[in-house]
Amino acid sequence: MHFCLLQLVVLSVITLSAVDEVHLPVHRQPPSLFFSGEAEQQLCLAIQCGDVSWMQSLLAAGADPNAVGRHGMTPLFWSYLHLQESSFRFLLSVGCDVTVPVSLPPELWPDRRQMDYSEGDSILLFVARDARTVSWMLAALPYANGVRSRNERTGVDVVQAYMSRWIDNRWRPDVAEEFVKAGIDLNALDNRGESVAVLALSHSWYDAVLWFLEHGTSPDTYNRDHWQLIHHVAMEYRVIQGRLKAFPESQQEWEASDRKRAWEQLVRHLRERGYPLTEALIDLERRQQLVDELPYLVWRRLQRDDRYCGENGGEFREYVKRRFPEDHPYATWLPPEERK
Incomplete structure:
Protein backbone atom coordinates (compact mmCIF):
# COMPACT_ATOMS: atom_id res chain seq x y z
CA MET A 1 0.00 0.00 0.00
CA HIS A 2 2.76 2.46 0.97
CA PHE A 3 4.68 1.96 -2.29
CA CYS A 4 1.49 2.49 -4.28
CA LEU A 5 0.68 5.61 -2.25
CA LEU A 6 4.16 7.04 -2.84
CA GLN A 7 3.76 6.60 -6.59
CA LEU A 8 0.33 8.23 -6.53
CA VAL A 9 1.48 11.19 -4.44
CA VAL A 10 4.39 11.85 -6.80
CA LEU A 11 2.06 11.56 -9.80
CA SER A 12 -0.46 13.91 -8.19
CA VAL A 13 2.21 16.56 -7.51
CA ILE A 14 3.48 16.37 -11.09
CA THR A 15 -0.03 16.49 -12.49
CA LEU A 16 -1.08 19.42 -10.33
CA SER A 17 1.88 21.45 -11.54
CA ALA A 18 0.84 20.81 -15.13
CA VAL A 19 -2.93 21.25 -14.89
CA ASP A 20 -2.85 24.95 -15.77
CA GLU A 21 -0.44 24.44 -18.68
CA VAL A 22 -1.87 21.47 -20.53
CA HIS A 23 -5.24 19.77 -20.84
CA LEU A 24 -5.08 16.26 -19.45
CA PRO A 25 -7.79 13.61 -19.84
CA VAL A 26 -9.86 12.75 -16.81
CA HIS A 27 -8.07 9.52 -15.88
CA ARG A 28 -4.75 11.39 -15.54
CA GLN A 29 -6.11 14.05 -13.18
CA PRO A 30 -5.54 14.01 -9.41
CA PRO A 31 -8.48 13.42 -7.04
CA SER A 32 -8.11 16.98 -5.73
CA LEU A 33 -9.43 18.33 -9.02
CA PHE A 34 -12.82 16.77 -8.22
CA PHE A 35 -13.00 16.37 -4.43
CA SER A 36 -12.27 19.11 -1.92
CA GLY A 37 -12.30 16.82 1.12
CA GLU A 38 -9.01 15.20 2.05
CA ALA A 39 -10.77 12.01 3.16
CA GLU A 40 -12.35 11.56 -0.27
CA GLN A 41 -9.05 12.34 -1.99
CA GLN A 42 -7.39 9.61 0.07
CA LEU A 43 -10.26 7.26 -0.74
CA CYS A 44 -9.64 7.80 -4.46
CA LEU A 45 -5.97 6.93 -3.98
CA ALA A 46 -6.96 3.72 -2.20
CA ILE A 47 -9.41 2.96 -5.00
CA GLN A 48 -6.67 3.49 -7.57
CA CYS A 49 -4.54 0.93 -5.77
CA GLY A 50 -7.40 -1.57 -5.51
CA ASP A 51 -6.69 -1.76 -1.78
CA VAL A 52 -10.00 -2.72 -0.17
CA SER A 53 -8.54 -2.85 3.36
CA TRP A 54 -7.31 0.71 3.00
CA MET A 55 -10.71 1.75 1.66
CA GLN A 56 -12.45 0.13 4.63
CA SER A 57 -10.24 1.99 7.09
CA LEU A 58 -10.91 5.30 5.34
CA LEU A 59 -14.67 4.72 5.42
CA ALA A 60 -14.43 3.88 9.11
CA ALA A 61 -12.63 7.20 9.62
CA GLY A 62 -15.43 9.13 7.90
CA ALA A 63 -14.72 9.16 4.15
CA ASP A 64 -17.94 9.35 2.14
CA PRO A 65 -18.18 6.61 -0.54
CA ASN A 66 -21.20 8.40 -2.06
CA ALA A 67 -19.50 11.77 -2.37
CA VAL A 68 -20.35 13.59 -5.59
CA GLY A 69 -17.52 15.88 -6.67
CA ARG A 70 -17.11 18.34 -9.51
CA HIS A 71 -18.63 17.31 -12.85
CA GLY A 72 -20.47 14.40 -11.19
CA MET A 73 -17.29 12.54 -10.24
CA THR A 74 -17.84 9.79 -7.65
CA PRO A 75 -15.58 7.22 -5.99
CA LEU A 76 -17.42 4.56 -7.98
CA PHE A 77 -16.63 6.30 -11.25
CA TRP A 78 -13.03 6.71 -10.10
CA SER A 79 -12.71 2.94 -9.76
CA TYR A 80 -13.79 2.57 -13.39
CA LEU A 81 -11.38 5.24 -14.60
CA HIS A 82 -8.54 3.16 -13.17
CA LEU A 83 -10.07 -0.26 -14.00
CA GLN A 84 -10.05 -1.48 -10.40
CA GLU A 85 -12.83 -4.05 -10.28
CA SER A 86 -12.19 -5.03 -6.66
CA SER A 87 -12.67 -1.39 -5.64
CA PHE A 88 -15.80 -1.15 -7.80
CA ARG A 89 -17.38 -4.23 -6.24
CA PHE A 90 -16.56 -3.08 -2.73
CA LEU A 91 -18.17 0.32 -3.34
CA LEU A 92 -21.27 -1.40 -4.68
CA SER A 93 -21.42 -3.47 -1.51
CA VAL A 94 -21.59 -0.33 0.64
CA GLY A 95 -24.49 1.09 -1.38
CA CYS A 96 -22.89 3.51 -3.83
CA ASP A 97 -25.29 5.03 -6.36
CA VAL A 98 -24.74 3.75 -9.92
CA THR A 99 -27.01 6.37 -11.53
CA VAL A 100 -25.15 9.66 -10.88
CA PRO A 101 -24.66 11.43 -14.27
CA VAL A 102 -21.18 12.57 -15.26
CA SER A 103 -20.71 15.81 -17.23
CA LEU A 104 -17.08 16.55 -17.98
CA PRO A 105 -15.88 19.76 -19.68
CA PRO A 106 -14.31 19.11 -23.10
CA GLU A 107 -10.75 19.55 -21.82
CA LEU A 108 -11.25 16.54 -19.52
CA TRP A 109 -12.83 14.22 -22.06
CA PRO A 110 -10.98 10.90 -22.15
CA ASP A 111 -9.23 9.47 -25.16
CA ARG A 112 -11.68 7.13 -26.94
CA ARG A 113 -9.10 4.37 -26.70
CA GLN A 114 -9.32 4.67 -22.92
CA MET A 115 -13.14 4.82 -22.65
CA ASP A 116 -16.23 5.65 -24.71
CA TYR A 117 -17.44 8.89 -23.15
CA SER A 118 -21.02 10.10 -23.54
CA GLU A 119 -22.14 13.29 -21.81
CA GLY A 120 -24.64 12.66 -19.02
CA ASP A 121 -24.00 8.92 -18.73
CA SER A 122 -23.90 7.32 -15.31
CA ILE A 123 -21.30 4.76 -14.26
CA LEU A 124 -23.82 2.02 -15.03
CA LEU A 125 -23.97 3.11 -18.68
CA PHE A 126 -20.20 3.44 -18.95
CA VAL A 127 -19.54 -0.11 -17.77
CA ALA A 128 -22.39 -1.39 -19.97
CA ARG A 129 -20.84 0.17 -23.07
CA ASP A 130 -17.28 -1.01 -22.37
CA ALA A 131 -16.36 -4.50 -23.66
CA ARG A 132 -13.83 -4.84 -20.82
CA THR A 133 -16.38 -4.44 -18.05
CA VAL A 134 -19.30 -6.77 -18.76
CA SER A 135 -18.81 -8.42 -15.36
CA TRP A 136 -18.89 -4.97 -13.74
CA MET A 137 -22.23 -4.21 -15.40
CA LEU A 138 -23.69 -7.51 -14.21
CA ALA A 139 -22.58 -6.69 -10.66
CA ALA A 140 -24.16 -3.22 -10.88
CA LEU A 141 -27.49 -4.20 -12.47
CA PRO A 142 -29.27 -4.94 -9.16
CA TYR A 143 -28.63 -1.29 -8.24
CA ALA A 144 -29.93 0.13 -11.56
CA ASN A 145 -33.14 1.54 -10.04
CA GLY A 146 -35.19 1.38 -13.23
CA VAL A 147 -35.69 4.54 -15.24
CA ARG A 148 -33.05 6.47 -13.29
CA SER A 149 -30.42 4.49 -15.13
CA ARG A 150 -31.24 6.42 -18.33
CA ASN A 151 -29.21 9.29 -19.73
CA GLU A 152 -31.66 12.21 -19.61
CA ARG A 153 -29.93 13.89 -22.56
CA THR A 154 -29.94 10.95 -24.99
CA GLY A 155 -32.61 8.68 -23.50
CA VAL A 156 -30.17 5.75 -23.65
CA ASP A 157 -30.58 3.18 -20.87
CA VAL A 158 -28.37 0.34 -19.72
CA VAL A 159 -29.67 -2.19 -22.28
CA GLN A 160 -29.20 0.22 -25.16
CA ALA A 161 -25.73 1.16 -23.92
CA TYR A 162 -24.78 -2.51 -23.77
CA MET A 163 -26.21 -3.20 -27.23
CA SER A 164 -24.53 -0.15 -28.78
CA ARG A 165 -21.23 -1.95 -29.31
CA TRP A 166 -20.08 -5.11 -31.03
CA ILE A 167 -20.05 -7.55 -28.13
CA ASP A 168 -17.21 -9.66 -29.52
CA ASN A 169 -19.41 -9.76 -32.65
CA ARG A 170 -21.90 -12.09 -30.98
CA TRP A 171 -25.22 -11.96 -29.19
CA ARG A 172 -25.20 -12.75 -25.46
CA PRO A 173 -28.65 -14.01 -24.34
CA ASP A 174 -27.13 -14.98 -20.98
CA VAL A 175 -26.41 -11.30 -20.33
CA ALA A 176 -29.84 -10.25 -21.62
CA GLU A 177 -31.46 -12.57 -19.07
CA GLU A 178 -29.79 -10.51 -16.35
CA PHE A 179 -31.61 -7.41 -17.59
CA VAL A 180 -34.89 -9.24 -17.08
CA LYS A 181 -33.89 -10.36 -13.58
CA ALA A 182 -32.97 -6.78 -12.69
CA GLY A 183 -36.39 -5.51 -13.81
CA ILE A 184 -35.01 -3.31 -16.59
CA ASP A 185 -37.71 -2.01 -18.96
CA LEU A 186 -37.03 -3.69 -22.30
CA ASN A 187 -39.63 -1.50 -24.00
CA ALA A 188 -37.91 1.82 -23.28
CA LEU A 189 -37.21 4.15 -26.22
CA ASP A 190 -34.27 6.46 -26.65
CA ASN A 191 -34.79 10.11 -27.55
CA ARG A 192 -35.04 9.21 -31.24
CA GLY A 193 -37.88 6.84 -30.45
CA GLU A 194 -35.82 3.73 -31.20
CA SER A 195 -36.17 0.54 -29.19
CA VAL A 196 -33.45 -1.92 -28.27
CA ALA A 197 -34.89 -4.27 -30.89
CA VAL A 198 -33.99 -1.75 -33.60
CA LEU A 199 -30.50 -1.47 -32.13
CA ALA A 200 -30.11 -5.25 -32.22
CA LEU A 201 -31.28 -5.26 -35.83
CA SER A 202 -28.62 -2.69 -36.73
CA HIS A 203 -26.06 -5.36 -35.81
CA SER A 204 -27.97 -7.93 -37.91
CA TRP A 205 -28.58 -9.97 -34.76
CA TYR A 206 -31.93 -11.39 -35.84
CA ASP A 207 -32.07 -13.84 -32.94
CA ALA A 208 -31.53 -10.93 -30.54
CA VAL A 209 -34.40 -8.95 -32.09
CA LEU A 210 -36.69 -11.95 -31.67
CA TRP A 211 -35.51 -12.47 -28.09
CA PHE A 212 -36.37 -8.90 -27.15
CA LEU A 213 -39.78 -9.15 -28.82
CA GLU A 214 -40.49 -12.30 -26.81
CA HIS A 215 -39.39 -10.63 -23.55
CA GLY A 216 -41.40 -7.41 -23.62
CA THR A 217 -40.11 -5.13 -26.38
CA SER A 218 -43.06 -3.90 -28.44
CA PRO A 219 -43.05 -3.88 -32.26
CA ASP A 220 -45.72 -1.14 -32.18
CA THR A 221 -43.60 1.86 -31.20
CA TYR A 222 -42.69 4.62 -33.66
CA ASN A 223 -39.50 6.60 -33.99
CA ARG A 224 -39.36 10.28 -34.89
CA ASP A 225 -39.46 9.45 -38.59
CA HIS A 226 -42.70 7.48 -38.03
CA TRP A 227 -40.99 4.16 -38.67
CA GLN A 228 -41.84 1.03 -36.72
Whole structure:
Protein backbone atom coordinates (compact mmCIF):
# COMPACT_ATOMS: atom_id res chain seq x y z
CA MET A 1 0.00 0.00 0.00
CA HIS A 2 2.76 2.46 0.97
CA PHE A 3 4.68 1.96 -2.29
CA CYS A 4 1.49 2.49 -4.28
CA LEU A 5 0.68 5.61 -2.25
CA LEU A 6 4.16 7.04 -2.84
CA GLN A 7 3.76 6.60 -6.59
CA LEU A 8 0.33 8.23 -6.53
CA VAL A 9 1.48 11.19 -4.44
CA VAL A 10 4.39 11.85 -6.80
CA LEU A 11 2.06 11.56 -9.80
CA SER A 12 -0.46 13.91 -8.19
CA VAL A 13 2.21 16.56 -7.51
CA ILE A 14 3.48 16.37 -11.09
CA THR A 15 -0.03 16.49 -12.49
CA LEU A 16 -1.08 19.42 -10.33
CA SER A 17 1.88 21.45 -11.54
CA ALA A 18 0.84 20.81 -15.13
CA VAL A 19 -2.93 21.25 -14.89
CA ASP A 20 -2.85 24.95 -15.77
CA GLU A 21 -0.44 24.44 -18.68
CA VAL A 22 -1.87 21.47 -20.53
CA HIS A 23 -5.24 19.77 -20.84
CA LEU A 24 -5.08 16.26 -19.45
CA PRO A 25 -7.79 13.61 -19.84
CA VAL A 26 -9.86 12.75 -16.81
CA HIS A 27 -8.07 9.52 -15.88
CA ARG A 28 -4.75 11.39 -15.54
CA GLN A 29 -6.11 14.05 -13.18
CA PRO A 30 -5.54 14.01 -9.41
CA PRO A 31 -8.48 13.42 -7.04
CA SER A 32 -8.11 16.98 -5.73
CA LEU A 33 -9.43 18.33 -9.02
CA PHE A 34 -12.82 16.77 -8.22
CA PHE A 35 -13.00 16.37 -4.43
CA SER A 36 -12.27 19.11 -1.92
CA GLY A 37 -12.30 16.82 1.12
CA GLU A 38 -9.01 15.20 2.05
CA ALA A 39 -10.77 12.01 3.16
CA GLU A 40 -12.35 11.56 -0.27
CA GLN A 41 -9.05 12.34 -1.99
CA GLN A 42 -7.39 9.61 0.07
CA LEU A 43 -10.26 7.26 -0.74
CA CYS A 44 -9.64 7.80 -4.46
CA LEU A 45 -5.97 6.93 -3.98
CA ALA A 46 -6.96 3.72 -2.20
CA ILE A 47 -9.41 2.96 -5.00
CA GLN A 48 -6.67 3.49 -7.57
CA CYS A 49 -4.54 0.93 -5.77
CA GLY A 50 -7.40 -1.57 -5.51
CA ASP A 51 -6.69 -1.76 -1.78
CA VAL A 52 -10.00 -2.72 -0.17
CA SER A 53 -8.54 -2.85 3.36
CA TRP A 54 -7.31 0.71 3.00
CA MET A 55 -10.71 1.75 1.66
CA GLN A 56 -12.45 0.13 4.63
CA SER A 57 -10.24 1.99 7.09
CA LEU A 58 -10.91 5.30 5.34
CA LEU A 59 -14.67 4.72 5.42
CA ALA A 60 -14.43 3.88 9.11
CA ALA A 61 -12.63 7.20 9.62
CA GLY A 62 -15.43 9.13 7.90
CA ALA A 63 -14.72 9.16 4.15
CA ASP A 64 -17.94 9.35 2.14
CA PRO A 65 -18.18 6.61 -0.54
CA ASN A 66 -21.20 8.40 -2.06
CA ALA A 67 -19.50 11.77 -2.37
CA VAL A 68 -20.35 13.59 -5.59
CA GLY A 69 -17.52 15.88 -6.67
CA ARG A 70 -17.11 18.34 -9.51
CA HIS A 71 -18.63 17.31 -12.85
CA GLY A 72 -20.47 14.40 -11.19
CA MET A 73 -17.29 12.54 -10.24
CA THR A 74 -17.84 9.79 -7.65
CA PRO A 75 -15.58 7.22 -5.99
CA LEU A 76 -17.42 4.56 -7.98
CA PHE A 77 -16.63 6.30 -11.25
CA TRP A 78 -13.03 6.71 -10.10
CA SER A 79 -12.71 2.94 -9.76
CA TYR A 80 -13.79 2.57 -13.39
CA LEU A 81 -11.38 5.24 -14.60
CA HIS A 82 -8.54 3.16 -13.17
CA LEU A 83 -10.07 -0.26 -14.00
CA GLN A 84 -10.05 -1.48 -10.40
CA GLU A 85 -12.83 -4.05 -10.28
CA SER A 86 -12.19 -5.03 -6.66
CA SER A 87 -12.67 -1.39 -5.64
CA PHE A 88 -15.80 -1.15 -7.80
CA ARG A 89 -17.38 -4.23 -6.24
CA PHE A 90 -16.56 -3.08 -2.73
CA LEU A 91 -18.17 0.32 -3.34
CA LEU A 92 -21.27 -1.40 -4.68
CA SER A 93 -21.42 -3.47 -1.51
CA VAL A 94 -21.59 -0.33 0.64
CA GLY A 95 -24.49 1.09 -1.38
CA CYS A 96 -22.89 3.51 -3.83
CA ASP A 97 -25.29 5.03 -6.36
CA VAL A 98 -24.74 3.75 -9.92
CA THR A 99 -27.01 6.37 -11.53
CA VAL A 100 -25.15 9.66 -10.88
CA PRO A 101 -24.66 11.43 -14.27
CA VAL A 102 -21.18 12.57 -15.26
CA SER A 103 -20.71 15.81 -17.23
CA LEU A 104 -17.08 16.55 -17.98
CA PRO A 105 -15.88 19.76 -19.68
CA PRO A 106 -14.31 19.11 -23.10
CA GLU A 107 -10.75 19.55 -21.82
CA LEU A 108 -11.25 16.54 -19.52
CA TRP A 109 -12.83 14.22 -22.06
CA PRO A 110 -10.98 10.90 -22.15
CA ASP A 111 -9.23 9.47 -25.16
CA ARG A 112 -11.68 7.13 -26.94
CA ARG A 113 -9.10 4.37 -26.70
CA GLN A 114 -9.32 4.67 -22.92
CA MET A 115 -13.14 4.82 -22.65
CA ASP A 116 -16.23 5.65 -24.71
CA TYR A 117 -17.44 8.89 -23.15
CA SER A 118 -21.02 10.10 -23.54
CA GLU A 119 -22.14 13.29 -21.81
CA GLY A 120 -24.64 12.66 -19.02
CA ASP A 121 -24.00 8.92 -18.73
CA SER A 122 -23.90 7.32 -15.31
CA ILE A 123 -21.30 4.76 -14.26
CA LEU A 124 -23.82 2.02 -15.03
CA LEU A 125 -23.97 3.11 -18.68
CA PHE A 126 -20.20 3.44 -18.95
CA VAL A 127 -19.54 -0.11 -17.77
CA ALA A 128 -22.39 -1.39 -19.97
CA ARG A 129 -20.84 0.17 -23.07
CA ASP A 130 -17.28 -1.01 -22.37
CA ALA A 131 -16.36 -4.50 -23.66
CA ARG A 132 -13.83 -4.84 -20.82
CA THR A 133 -16.38 -4.44 -18.05
CA VAL A 134 -19.30 -6.77 -18.76
CA SER A 135 -18.81 -8.42 -15.36
CA TRP A 136 -18.89 -4.97 -13.74
CA MET A 137 -22.23 -4.21 -15.40
CA LEU A 138 -23.69 -7.51 -14.21
CA ALA A 139 -22.58 -6.69 -10.66
CA ALA A 140 -24.16 -3.22 -10.88
CA LEU A 141 -27.49 -4.20 -12.47
CA PRO A 142 -29.27 -4.94 -9.16
CA TYR A 143 -28.63 -1.29 -8.24
CA ALA A 144 -29.93 0.13 -11.56
CA ASN A 145 -33.14 1.54 -10.04
CA GLY A 146 -35.19 1.38 -13.23
CA VAL A 147 -35.69 4.54 -15.24
CA ARG A 148 -33.05 6.47 -13.29
CA SER A 149 -30.42 4.49 -15.13
CA ARG A 150 -31.24 6.42 -18.33
CA ASN A 151 -29.21 9.29 -19.73
CA GLU A 152 -31.66 12.21 -19.61
CA ARG A 153 -29.93 13.89 -22.56
CA THR A 154 -29.94 10.95 -24.99
CA GLY A 155 -32.61 8.68 -23.50
CA VAL A 156 -30.17 5.75 -23.65
CA ASP A 157 -30.58 3.18 -20.87
CA VAL A 158 -28.37 0.34 -19.72
CA VAL A 159 -29.67 -2.19 -22.28
CA GLN A 160 -29.20 0.22 -25.16
CA ALA A 161 -25.73 1.16 -23.92
CA TYR A 162 -24.78 -2.51 -23.77
CA MET A 163 -26.21 -3.20 -27.23
CA SER A 164 -24.53 -0.15 -28.78
CA ARG A 165 -21.23 -1.95 -29.31
CA TRP A 166 -20.08 -5.11 -31.03
CA ILE A 167 -20.05 -7.55 -28.13
CA ASP A 168 -17.21 -9.66 -29.52
CA ASN A 169 -19.41 -9.76 -32.65
CA ARG A 170 -21.90 -12.09 -30.98
CA TRP A 171 -25.22 -11.96 -29.19
CA ARG A 172 -25.20 -12.75 -25.46
CA PRO A 173 -28.65 -14.01 -24.34
CA ASP A 174 -27.13 -14.98 -20.98
CA VAL A 175 -26.41 -11.30 -20.33
CA ALA A 176 -29.84 -10.25 -21.62
CA GLU A 177 -31.46 -12.57 -19.07
CA GLU A 178 -29.79 -10.51 -16.35
CA PHE A 179 -31.61 -7.41 -17.59
CA VAL A 180 -34.89 -9.24 -17.08
CA LYS A 181 -33.89 -10.36 -13.58
CA ALA A 182 -32.97 -6.78 -12.69
CA GLY A 183 -36.39 -5.51 -13.81
CA ILE A 184 -35.01 -3.31 -16.59
CA ASP A 185 -37.71 -2.01 -18.96
CA LEU A 186 -37.03 -3.69 -22.30
CA ASN A 187 -39.63 -1.50 -24.00
CA ALA A 188 -37.91 1.82 -23.28
CA LEU A 189 -37.21 4.15 -26.22
CA ASP A 190 -34.27 6.46 -26.65
CA ASN A 191 -34.79 10.11 -27.55
CA ARG A 192 -35.04 9.21 -31.24
CA GLY A 193 -37.88 6.84 -30.45
CA GLU A 194 -35.82 3.73 -31.20
CA SER A 195 -36.17 0.54 -29.19
CA VAL A 196 -33.45 -1.92 -28.27
CA ALA A 197 -34.89 -4.27 -30.89
CA VAL A 198 -33.99 -1.75 -33.60
CA LEU A 199 -30.50 -1.47 -32.13
CA ALA A 200 -30.11 -5.25 -32.22
CA LEU A 201 -31.28 -5.26 -35.83
CA SER A 202 -28.62 -2.69 -36.73
CA HIS A 203 -26.06 -5.36 -35.81
CA SER A 204 -27.97 -7.93 -37.91
CA TRP A 205 -28.58 -9.97 -34.76
CA TYR A 206 -31.93 -11.39 -35.84
CA ASP A 207 -32.07 -13.84 -32.94
CA ALA A 208 -31.53 -10.93 -30.54
CA VAL A 209 -34.40 -8.95 -32.09
CA LEU A 210 -36.69 -11.95 -31.67
CA TRP A 211 -35.51 -12.47 -28.09
CA PHE A 212 -36.37 -8.90 -27.15
CA LEU A 213 -39.78 -9.15 -28.82
CA GLU A 214 -40.49 -12.30 -26.81
CA HIS A 215 -39.39 -10.63 -23.55
CA GLY A 216 -41.40 -7.41 -23.62
CA THR A 217 -40.11 -5.13 -26.38
CA SER A 218 -43.06 -3.90 -28.44
CA PRO A 219 -43.05 -3.88 -32.26
CA ASP A 220 -45.72 -1.14 -32.18
CA THR A 221 -43.60 1.86 -31.20
CA TYR A 222 -42.69 4.62 -33.66
CA ASN A 223 -39.50 6.60 -33.99
CA ARG A 224 -39.36 10.28 -34.89
CA ASP A 225 -39.46 9.45 -38.59
CA HIS A 226 -42.70 7.48 -38.03
CA TRP A 227 -40.99 4.16 -38.67
CA GLN A 228 -41.84 1.03 -36.72
CA LEU A 229 -39.62 -1.98 -36.22
CA ILE A 230 -41.12 -3.67 -39.29
CA HIS A 231 -39.86 -0.82 -41.50
CA HIS A 232 -36.32 -1.36 -40.24
CA VAL A 233 -36.78 -5.08 -40.93
CA ALA A 234 -37.95 -4.22 -44.47
CA MET A 235 -34.85 -2.09 -44.99
CA GLU A 236 -32.71 -4.97 -43.73
CA TYR A 237 -34.49 -7.22 -46.24
CA ARG A 238 -33.44 -4.85 -49.01
CA VAL A 239 -29.85 -5.00 -47.79
CA ILE A 240 -29.88 -8.81 -47.70
CA GLN A 241 -31.33 -9.05 -51.21
CA GLY A 242 -28.89 -6.48 -52.54
CA ARG A 243 -25.96 -8.38 -51.06
CA LEU A 244 -27.12 -11.69 -52.54
CA LYS A 245 -27.58 -10.05 -55.94
CA ALA A 246 -24.12 -8.50 -55.82
CA PHE A 247 -22.48 -11.70 -54.58
CA PRO A 248 -24.50 -14.64 -55.94
CA GLU A 249 -21.83 -17.06 -54.78
CA SER A 250 -22.89 -16.30 -51.17
CA GLN A 251 -26.44 -17.60 -51.75
CA GLN A 252 -25.64 -21.18 -50.75
CA GLU A 253 -23.88 -20.11 -47.56
CA TRP A 254 -26.82 -17.84 -46.63
CA GLU A 255 -29.38 -20.59 -47.25
CA ALA A 256 -27.53 -22.98 -44.91
CA SER A 257 -26.80 -20.44 -42.18
CA ASP A 258 -28.24 -20.04 -38.68
CA ARG A 259 -28.66 -16.35 -39.51
CA LYS A 260 -31.16 -17.16 -42.25
CA ARG A 261 -33.13 -19.39 -39.90
CA ALA A 262 -33.16 -16.61 -37.29
CA TRP A 263 -34.25 -14.14 -39.97
CA GLU A 264 -37.16 -16.32 -41.05
CA GLN A 265 -38.27 -16.78 -37.44
CA LEU A 266 -38.20 -13.01 -36.91
CA VAL A 267 -40.21 -12.27 -40.07
CA ARG A 268 -42.76 -14.95 -39.13
CA HIS A 269 -43.07 -13.61 -35.58
CA LEU A 270 -43.78 -10.09 -36.84
CA ARG A 271 -46.28 -11.35 -39.41
CA GLU A 272 -48.16 -13.23 -36.70
CA ARG A 273 -48.33 -10.03 -34.67
CA GLY A 274 -49.88 -8.13 -37.57
CA TYR A 275 -46.79 -6.77 -39.29
CA PRO A 276 -46.27 -8.49 -42.65
CA LEU A 277 -43.02 -7.71 -44.43
CA THR A 278 -44.78 -7.14 -47.76
CA GLU A 279 -46.81 -4.21 -46.38
CA ALA A 280 -43.72 -2.62 -44.89
CA LEU A 281 -41.89 -2.85 -48.22
CA ILE A 282 -44.81 -1.00 -49.83
CA ASP A 283 -44.61 1.63 -47.06
CA LEU A 284 -40.95 2.21 -47.87
CA GLU A 285 -41.76 2.61 -51.56
CA ARG A 286 -44.45 5.20 -50.76
CA ARG A 287 -42.74 7.07 -47.92
CA GLN A 288 -41.92 10.11 -50.10
CA GLN A 289 -45.56 10.53 -51.18
CA LEU A 290 -48.17 12.92 -49.75
CA VAL A 291 -51.65 11.68 -48.78
CA ASP A 292 -54.28 14.14 -47.44
CA GLU A 293 -51.53 16.78 -47.34
CA LEU A 294 -49.50 14.54 -45.04
CA PRO A 295 -46.28 12.59 -45.56
CA TYR A 296 -47.34 9.03 -46.32
CA LEU A 297 -45.93 7.50 -43.12
CA VAL A 298 -47.70 10.12 -40.99
CA TRP A 299 -50.97 9.41 -42.79
CA ARG A 300 -50.40 5.67 -42.33
CA ARG A 301 -49.83 6.17 -38.63
CA LEU A 302 -53.15 7.97 -38.29
CA GLN A 303 -54.95 5.21 -40.20
CA ARG A 304 -53.47 2.50 -37.96
CA ASP A 305 -54.02 4.26 -34.66
CA ASP A 306 -55.66 1.12 -33.24
CA ARG A 307 -52.09 -0.14 -32.96
CA TYR A 308 -50.72 3.07 -31.55
CA CYS A 309 -48.12 2.65 -28.83
CA GLY A 310 -45.05 4.59 -27.81
CA GLU A 311 -43.57 7.20 -25.53
CA ASN A 312 -43.66 9.93 -28.19
CA GLY A 313 -47.45 10.04 -28.58
CA GLY A 314 -47.78 13.54 -27.17
CA GLU A 315 -45.17 14.82 -29.58
CA PHE A 316 -47.01 13.22 -32.51
CA ARG A 317 -50.32 14.73 -31.43
CA GLU A 318 -48.79 18.21 -31.38
CA TYR A 319 -47.23 17.60 -34.79
CA VAL A 320 -50.62 16.72 -36.31
CA LYS A 321 -52.33 19.64 -34.57
CA ARG A 322 -49.86 22.12 -36.06
CA ARG A 323 -50.42 20.77 -39.58
CA PHE A 324 -54.15 21.45 -39.80
CA PRO A 325 -56.74 24.13 -38.92
CA GLU A 326 -58.85 23.55 -35.83
CA ASP A 327 -61.89 22.33 -37.78
CA HIS A 328 -59.96 19.60 -39.59
CA PRO A 329 -60.69 16.04 -38.32
CA TYR A 330 -56.99 15.32 -37.86
CA ALA A 331 -56.48 18.40 -35.68
CA THR A 332 -58.35 16.78 -32.80
CA TRP A 333 -56.73 13.35 -33.11
CA LEU A 334 -55.92 11.65 -29.82
CA PRO A 335 -54.16 8.37 -29.05
CA PRO A 336 -56.79 5.63 -28.50
CA GLU A 337 -56.06 5.34 -24.78
CA GLU A 338 -56.96 9.02 -24.27
CA ARG A 339 -60.32 8.88 -26.05
CA LYS A 340 -63.55 8.85 -24.08
